[in-house]
Amino acid sequence: MALHPAGRPEELTETAPYAVRNDSDAVLARSVLSASPSLRLRLGEAAVDLIEAHAVLPDGTVVLAVDAMTRTGGLLVAARGRPGAVRLDVTHLVPVAVRSRVWARVWVLGTARRFDPGILSSCDSDTIAPLLDLPPVALWAVEPGEIGLTRDAGAATLSIAAFRAAQPDPLAADQAADLQHLARWHSDVLARLATLADATLTADSARVVPVAIDADGIVLRAEAPDRHTDVRLPFARRVTSRAGLAEGLRVLLTEAARRGSTNLPRASADAQQPPVATCDRAEGACVIPSA
Numbered sequence: 001m002a003l004h005p006a007g008r009p010e011e012l013t014e015t016a017p018y019a020v021r022n023d024s025d026a027v028l029a030r031s032v033l034s035a036s037p038s039l040r041l042r043l044g045e046a047a048v049d050l051i052e053a054h055a056v057l058p059d060g061t062v063v064l065a066v067d068a069m070t071r072t073g074g075l076l077v078a079a080r081g082r083p084g085a086v087r088l089d090v091t092h093l094v095p096v097a098v099r100s101r102v103w104a105r106v107w108v109l110g111t112a113r114r115f116d117p118g119i120l121s122s123c124d125s126d127t128i129a130p131l132l133d134l135p136p137v138a139l140w141a142v143e144p145g146e147i148g149l150t151r152d153a154g155a156a157t158l159s160i161a162a163f164r165a166a167q168p169d170p171l172a173a174d175q176a177a178d179l180q181h182l183a184r185w186h187s188d189v190l191a192r193l194a195t196l197a198d199a200t201l202t203a204d205s206a207r208v209v210p211v212a213i214d215a216d217g218i219v220l221r222a223e224a225p226d227r228h229t230d231v232r233l234p235f236a237r238r239v240t241s242r243a244g245l246a247e248g249l250r251v252l253l254t255e256a257a258r259r260g261s262t263n264l265p266r267a268s269a270d271a272q273q274p275p276v277a278t279c280d281r282a283e284g285a286c287v288i289p290s291a
Contacts, residue, residue: 023162023165025149025156025158026159026162026165026166027168027169028104028106028149028151028169029106029147029149029163029166030167030168031168031169031172031214032090032092032104033056033062033088033090033106034056034168034172034173035172035173035175035176036092038050038051038052038053038054039054039088039089039090040088040089040090041064041066041072041086041088042086042087043075043079043085044085046071046072048072050064050066052134052135053065053066053135054134055130055131055133055134056130056168057123058127058167059164060144060163060164060166061141061142061143062088062108062110062142062144063115063131063134063139063140063142064076064112064140064142065134065135065138065139065140066137066138066140067135068137068138073137073138076112076140079112080111080113080114080140081111082111082112083145084109084110084145084146085111086109086111086112086142087108087110088110089105089107089108090107091104091105092104094211094212094221095175095176095179095180096180096209096211098209098221098228099223099228100228103151103211103212104149104151105150105151106147106148106149107147107148108142108144108146108147108148109145109146109147110144110146111142111145112140112141113141113143114138114139114140114141115138115139115140115141116141117139144160144163144164145160147160169215170240171213171214171215171239171245175212175213178213178245178287179210179213181279181280181281181286181288182288183209183210185279185280185281185288186279186291189253189288189290189291190208190210190220191208191291192256192291193208193218193220193253193256194208194222195256195259196252196255196256196259197220197222197231197233198231201222201231204224205222205223206223206225207222207223208220208222208223209221213245215235215239215240216234216235216238217232217233217234217235217248218232218233218235218249219231219232219233235248235251235252236251243287246287246288249287249288249289250289253289253291
């Protein structure tokens, strides 16, 4: 998913607290941190955006690559071992052009320590690979002490145990590319999927846009001139792979065909033009089934 560490869009800045209902919040927080190419590191009054310079271990520990000889590195040296002295912020943005693009914000207060390379001897290849992609500078481990999540429903402080136990959503890494591809090349599929939403929500919509895909379903946004409504279409069964995503969408399209709606809403900004007929991905590489 397209994520942005800096800036403070007005969305999701004033929200009321809410109770964590299940571990889905922990999964979202892990997904945001793991899939983001960047984050904002705060050390006291200082803040810096780290680009392609972090990874998340299976237990939720965040590894940062920061040159110890820089000002930021010096601040980390001064902060190491102090609980809550390090704050990490990530903003998760919808990766297609829509209003109110902020989907969620995640913040972590933690304790910074020098990363111990000795732990790699007990790690599998899936854990080691992201660490090898980090810049060749000093590595720091940030152990989470407090974790917060803000979304439309409000703001919550997550259980550390739930956060550590959660794993990123299996579609998180490819979500941005899949949403952008779906929006650009498969407007006919979006139009069919939109018929599964309440007709009163899409009747006045200028367009219907995909804004999220996860293991449990796809979220469409019906945009009217003065408002928007997000509609989740759940998959028949939980998706754990890209092949499963294709099947999940195929089942939804079959249901849309069964309903036989002929009054299709516009599915893109260019809806008055014929939908793109040819997908730009190589044969077999596109997981979006034909409408």
